[in-house]
Amino acid sequence: MVHGPLREPAALSGSDGTGRTAALVAAAVLGALTLVSAAQLYTFRRASNEGVSVTSALLFGVATWGVWVAAVPVIIVLGRRFDFRPGRRVVSVVVHTAALLVIHLPATMLVLAVGLRLFGNGEAPPWREAARQALVGTRLHFAAVLYAALLGLARAVETRRHLRNEQERAARSEALATQARLAALAARLQPHFLFNALHAAGALIDEDPARARAMLAQLGDLLRDALADGESGDVPLAEEFRLLERYLAIEAVRFADRLRVELVCDDAVQDAPVPRFLLQPLVENALQHGIAPRASGGRVSVTAHAVGGGLGIRVFNDGLPPPAQLHERGGLGMTRDRLRTRYGAGAHLELTAPDGGGAEAVLTIPLHPADAT
Amino acid sequence: MTQLRGLLVDDEPLVLRDLGRLLAKQPGFAVVGTARSGTEALEQIDALAPDVVFLDVQMPELDGFGVVAALDPTHAPMVVFVTAFDRYALPAFDANAVDYLLKPFDEVRLARALERVKRHAAHRDPADLDRLQRAAATARPPGAPWPERMAVRATGRAVVVNLGEVRWIGAEGNYARLHLAKQSWLTRRTLRDLEETLDPSRFARIHRSHIVALAWIREVRSLGDGDHEVALDTGTRLVVTRTYRDDLEQRLGGVA
Numbered sequence: 001m002v003h004g005p006l007r008e009p010a011a012l013s014g015s016d017g018t019g020r021t022a023a024l025v026a027a028a029v030l031g032a033l034t035l036v037s038a039a040q041l042y043t044f045r046r047a048s049n050e051g052v053s054v055t056s057a058l059l060f061g062v063a064t065w066g067v068w069v070a071a072v073p074v075i076i077v078l079g080r081r082f083d084f085r086p087g088r089r090v091v092s093v094v095v096h097t098a099a100l101l102v103i104h105l106p107a108t109m110l111v112l113a114v115g116l117r118l119f120g121n122g123e124a125p126p127w128r129e130a131a132r133q134a135l136v137g138t139r140l141h142f143a144a145v146l147y148a149a150l151l152g153l154a155r156a157v158e159t160r161r162h163l164r165n166e167q168e169r170a171a172r173s174e175a176l177a178t179q180a181r182l183a184a185l186a187a188r189l190q191p192h193f194l195f196n197a198l199h200a201a202g203a204l205i206d207e208d209p210a211r212a213r214a215m216l217a218q219l220g221d222l223l224r225d226a227l228a229d230g231e232s233g234d235v236p237l238a239e240e241f242r243l244l245e246r247y248l249a250i251e252a253v254r255f256a257d258r259l260r261v262e263l264v265c266d267d268a269v270q271d272a273p274v275p276r277f278l279l280q281p282l283v284e285n286a287l288q289h290g291i292a293p294r295a296s297g298g299r300v301s302v303t304a305h306a307v308g309g310g311l312g313i314r315v316f317n318d319g320l321p322p323p324a325q326l327h328e329r330g331g332l333g334m335t336r337d338r339l340r341t342r343y344g345a346g347a348h349l350e351l352t353a354p355d356g357g358g359a360e361a362v363l364t365i366p367l368h369p370a371d372a373t
Numbered sequence: 374m375t376q377l378r379g380l381l382v383d384d385e386p387l388v389l390r391d392l393g394r395l396l397a398k399q400p401g402f403a404v405v406g407t408a409r410s411g412t413e414a415l416e417q418i419d420a421l422a423p424d425v426v427f428l429d430v431q432m433p434e435l436d437g438f439g440v441v442a443a444l445d446p447t448h449a450p451m452v453v454f455v456t457a458f459d460r461y462a463l464p465a466f467d468a469n470a471v472d473y474l475l476k477p478f479d480e481v482r483l484a485r486a487l488e489r490v491k492r493h494a495a496h497r498d499p500a501d502l503d504r505l506q507r508a509a510a511t512a513r514p515p516g517a518p519w520p521e522r523m524a525v526r527a528t529g530r531a532v533v534v535n536l537g538e539v540r541w542i543g544a545e546g547n548y549a550r551l552h553l554a555k556q557s558w559l560t561r562r563t564l565r566d567l568e569e570t571l572d573p574s575r576f577a578r579i580h581r582s583h584i585v586a587l588a589w590i591r592e593v594r595s596l597g598d599g600d601h602e603v604a605l606d607t608g609t610r611l612v613v614t615r616t617y618r619d620d621l622e623q624r625l626g627g628v629a
């Protein structure tokens with residue numbers, strides 16, 4: 001008996017607290033019925049000139065509905081487990097009928113006992129007769145309707161709550177998707193680049209309004225590309241090179257005389273499909289780690305050729321050698337992840353420090369993605 | 374009111390010209406010079422003694438933090454950082470710089486920064502600069518590579534040291550001395566600050582008061598009692614304490 005009362009609330013609370021709400025609503029309904037019964041008895045006995053105290057009337061009300069109040073959690077739990085779903089209908093009907101009787105009989109007996117105690121002449125309760133009356137006729141009908149009403153009420157509250165939780169979950173997952181898109185954008189275009197580019201465009205307004213507008217247009221195109229759902233979509237290599245042109249045009253405004261750019265895409269591979277935004281992070285790396293740290297700047301070149309059945313792309317800068325800790329984080333790590341997801345073992349990315357200085361990222365991907373292993 | 378004399382520092386010439394134009398319109402302010410790198414900024418600060426410097430954070434070779442760390446505390450200008458970084462990336466400056474301008478900014482924001490500068494000019498607290506220099510000594514722009522250069526203060530001027538030439542660094546009280554092949558420079562940073570700031574693949578702590586440049590180590594010898602010593606290309610020998618030995622061995626790739 002120690003465990004019973006402790007376990008019950010736990011079973012009721014569920015994961016979303018629907019049980020508690022249902023129980024509260026049902027108890028409130030029954031509480032109201034208790035007051036109605038008490039008031040009825042009080043007025044009835046007063047009208048027929050039989051004495052009754054308010055306490056007695058309330059006690060009688062509690063006796064009439066108390067067992068039902070206590071039974072509410074049981075009804076909720078049973079309603080959840082035996083929910084009349086196809087295949088469990090018969091079992092459900094049997095279980096709920098049994099539950100109805102188990103609640104109804106003690107409830108009837110309690111009313112009788114309390115009624116005799118409060119208003120009778122000390123005679124023993126006629127248990128047998130009471131049981132017979134409880135099991136046939138209108139009392140049982142009434143109890144059945146009450147049981148069904150409580151069951152329905154509990155289910156309704158739970159369903160409503162459940163729906164609301166579902167809606168909240170849907171909204172949450174949408175928010176997560178938006179967050180993921182923004183994270184992807186930040187990974188493709190570093191916020192630092194965006195804010196610098198915006199500031200440079202602003203700085204151009206007085207000096208060269210037409211160029212300021214052109215720069216904002218390029219930035220707009222770049223943002224549009226970066227926001228596109230590019231993970232799944234391939235684009236022709238020539239388009240990826242146009243994206244690099246826009247990106248480097250913006251950086252050229254900022255770096256001024258410190259940056260020289262060379263882009264070469266061989267005719268034979270112009271239409272080769274590549275994941276959108278594949279090359280920009282590598283070029284951004286070259287600028288950030290190779291060119292930007294040197295006061296004299298340097299040259300960045302991106303070349304693409306067919307290399308023995310595959311597509312070979314080299315991103316070279318003649319600035320500083322690649323830092324040791326660069327390898328698996330930032331643009332390089334992200335590009336590796338994307339290649340693995342897209343091509344499995346069919347693609348390679350190598351970052352080296354050529355003998356003549358600078359840094360070179362060499363990328364090899366299958367020319368026909370179907371060949372990917 | 375006397376005019377405030379300002380130095381503008383940014384590696385982007387376009388941004389520098391624009392900032393100059395905007396500040397020229399501000400009353401009580403005169404641009405006395407511009408610089409495109411941290412090294413140039415320190416030279417200009419020593420030569421022009423400006424009241425305030427608008428200092429870009431990310432610059433080639435010596436960044437804005439490196440400039441601040443090497444300011445002469447007796448004639449330091451007020452510092453307004455100019456940066457494209459998020460303010461959360463620069464927590465130290467929130468509290469200690471006179472102001473910081475986040476790119477992109479407009480004339481209204483610039484004028485407000487100038488107001489702050491003027492208020493600060495009226496009553497400057499040396500403790501502010503001290504806190505700022507301490508924060509700058511270990512700060513690094515997010516995503517920036519390890520520094521290649523470090524500015525130190527010689528008598529009356531700043532000297533930019535190429536970290537590739539540093540053999541070892543020794544603690545001298547609260548300061549540290551950078552030892553090159555023939556010269557040495559005292560820096561107002563602690564050894565602990567330097568340990569945090571320097572590329573761990575190139576510099577290693579080997580002793581309570583020594584950091585060594587791995588590239589210049591020619592020999593590692595046991596001294597018998599568990600202690601070791603390293604010999605550098607210059608002939609300098611430094612003791613490696615037991616606690617740092619394993620770490621050094623690891624960084625030298627098992628050579629030791």
